[in-house]
Amino acid sequence: MPSYTAPIKDMQFILHDVLNISGHDITGYDELDTDYTAAILGEAGKMATEVLTPLNVVGDTQGCRMENGVVYTPDGFKEAFEQVKEGGWPGVDMPEEYGGMNLPYIMNTAVGEMFSSANQAFTMYQGLTHGAASAILAHGSDEQKDTYLPKMVSCDWTGTMNLTEPHCGTDLGLMRTKAELQDDGSYKITGQKIFISAGEHDMADNIIHLVLGKITGGPEGIKGVSLFIVPKFLVNEDGSLGARNGVSCGKIEEKMGIHGNSTCVMNYDEATGYLLGDAHKGMRAMFTMMNEARLGVGMQGLAQAEVAFQNALEYAKDRLQGRDVTGVKNPDGPADPLIVHPDIRRNLMEQKSFAEGGRAFLLWGSALIDRAHRNSDKDADGLISLLTPVIKGFLTDKGYDMTVQAQQIYGGHGYIEEWGMSQFTRDARIAMIYEGANGVQALDLVGRKLAQDGGKHVMAFFDLVKTFCKENADIEGMDEFIAPLKAASKDLQAAGMYFMQEGMKNPNNALSGSYDFMHLFGHTCLGLMWGMMAKASLKALADGTSDPDFHNTKLATGRFYMQRTLPMTATHLARIQSGADPVMALDVANF
Structure with missing residues (x-):
């Protein structure tokens, strides 16, 4: 049976070393010191690992059944749901007046990732409730809030x-x-x-x-x-x-x-x-729920990639297959472990660098939501609105890809249900479709979000990247991150300019490149995240951290992303600049 270990150490690094949440001016962040977040994430991690993970295979194999109009959930789900309710987990960021903890949204995101990795299907029950409650909170009358929210926040x-x-x-x-x-x-x-x-x-x-x-x-x-x-x-x-x-x-x-x-x-x-x-x-009210759900679905893509990677890594360390071409690494055994082989390393590094970069992206995006809602910051609201289709579309596309790559590590066993890798791939696949299929996310990004408020928010993103690069260019060790990030940002700006120039002549020139643009934007965002994480790890090493291995590993993983993955922005730009002609060339009858 697959296992799961909550990545609390990495979350703490992002929250405190990278985002410095307790030093933020966002309302409520001053209470989020290291010990407090460690306690919350530790308890959530126990729930995820000990309660939800063992039920993941049960839910997959049993499914739900309907008898005489009554729908029954898989064995153990109801009891686990009671434990989740008793812990107050459905109301992490909901108002205290309705029974919630009133913590910032960023903590709800961190908890949600762990729960989704452990058992995506189960976690959807409270996740959807949270979205519906948010819509009522934002648009309901006082009577409606009083009637429904206390029971929904508790998930009764x-x-x-x-x-x-x-x-x-x-x-x-x-x-x-x-x-x-x-x-x-x-x-x-x-x-x-x-x-x-x-x-x-x-x-x-x-x-x-x-x-x-x-x-x-x-x-x-x-x-x-x-x-x-x-x-x-x-x-x-x-x-x-x-x-x-x-x-x-x-x-x-x-x-x-x-x-x-x-x-x-x-x-x-x-x-x-x-x-x-x-x-x-109705669409105004529904989009309160839809936008939250899209961020949650992006999280699901990341969550399935993380748990799939964890299991693929353990298999690669344990499975003996072939010999290292540079020399035997396991002389006492009949073969060396899979992880000695360069292509297995390449596969695992793609998974690891995506999962850690995607986690930082999600938590950074959650901080923007907190700034928008808790500080009434319109600029933050505009930026996260721009990034929402990127978070949803890019993280679910790549998250699914990573589950397939994790499955590949297992060879034939990855195709056999008893090893559990198939479930991660199958569960991840829906995230590319629901809450707005990813093609629609790309169209929303290019057709609506880029030009929103006169292009103010995409320009703010470019300025953010430019400022980061300028302020950190002289830090020793950062050039390996700054130079690739600059190149990616230039590719993103060139794509935007192409849309402005050619899209006016023929809208299909922009729309045929929208999917590539979403991925180009996603890679650039993860490049920025890796730059931020590299800065934090270099500082920790310079300050004499007690855990140099963690930070050196972080830097090596980031270098892999910058050197091996981020250059994909150039490919996406070339595809965008090819325009609509290659896409629209065939008459319908010739397909």
Whole structure:
């Protein structure tokens, strides 16, 4: 059975040595000293390793089942969910007035990575609840907050988001779910939604569905979409549960992965719903949940890459296969371990450098969210808005790639279910699709985010990189990081200029290069992260750290990324600058 060890040491390094969170001016960060974060991450790590990891294979092999309209989760899930609730983990960053810990979002991200690595399908139940609760917190009335949030923050009640319908996914303006206004101000919701994660299960007393629908007589298309709170059980004025609402699970979807999560077809038959936010402004409210979910999905890509890497590394150290071409390394055995071979090292270094760079990217992005929300910083909000499709698209694409590479280390055993590597690959695959397929993320990045506020935020990113390079150019040992980062940033700027010049002539010139641009941007971001981590490790070594091996390893891993991976920005730029002609050359009939 695969194992998992929470990467707490690396998280602490990023939080304190790289980001210096306790020295930030972000509200609440002054309380996040080393001992405090170590205590939180240590307890979360125990939960991940001891409780959630053993259930990962159980969830994959058993899946969820539906009997007489009731959905049952895999053995052990319900008991584990109670332990997660008792620890208060669903409410790490939620307000104290509703039962949360009120810690910064960055701590929720760190905990979430550990839980997702340990058991992605399980962690989705509380993750989706967190997103739904955030939407109610941002857009709900005081009465709605008081009614739903205390139970959702504790996960006594869980939550979902209901967007997709059988005939429409990304183009939500085509949805048919309708909402009829009632005399008491409520609505009757009728329609069908598909791919609803955690749509029905046996681990909570109530499930609070957030459902997109169109109010009868409202505007056509996306401008007529509203968001509704539709509880599984109606809630009485005293907070107790009332009658069963007109919502039911039609079936559980048969999926490639995340079998432990109940992905449902949900049927709404004149179910009672309550408007969340303003009428016909449902997308505004839903995007509170969607943007959070996209960051969470980016985290899932990283999390699966991390756990897959950990297991591949142990296998490479243990499995004997062939001899080192430079000389025998295991003279007492019939062969040397896999890890002596250069191509195995190349594979493992690609995984390690991605996982550590991606973790820094996620935590840095989470700090931007905290600055935006806790300090009301509009510039930080604009920058994380720009980076959200990069975090979601790049980290899930590359995270999936890394699980495949980890699987490759095992050879034929990687293809056999009992070794567990297949599950990491299958579970990671969905992250490239849900919460907006990665092609849509790329289109959003190029089509909307680059030009947002007159291009202010992408220029701020370029200035950030330029300033980092200038301020750290004279530090001994940093040139190996600064020079590649400068080159990557120039490639990113050249791609942006190409879009500005050629996109005006033919929009397809920009859109055909959008996917490459998302990856070019992602690599540049990880290059920046490796520059920041290198600076921190060089300082630690200069100051006489008690753990030089950790920091020398960090520097070697970063050099690998800068020398072997970051130059991919030039390839992405060349593809972008080839324009739309190679992409659009064929007539449809000739495909």
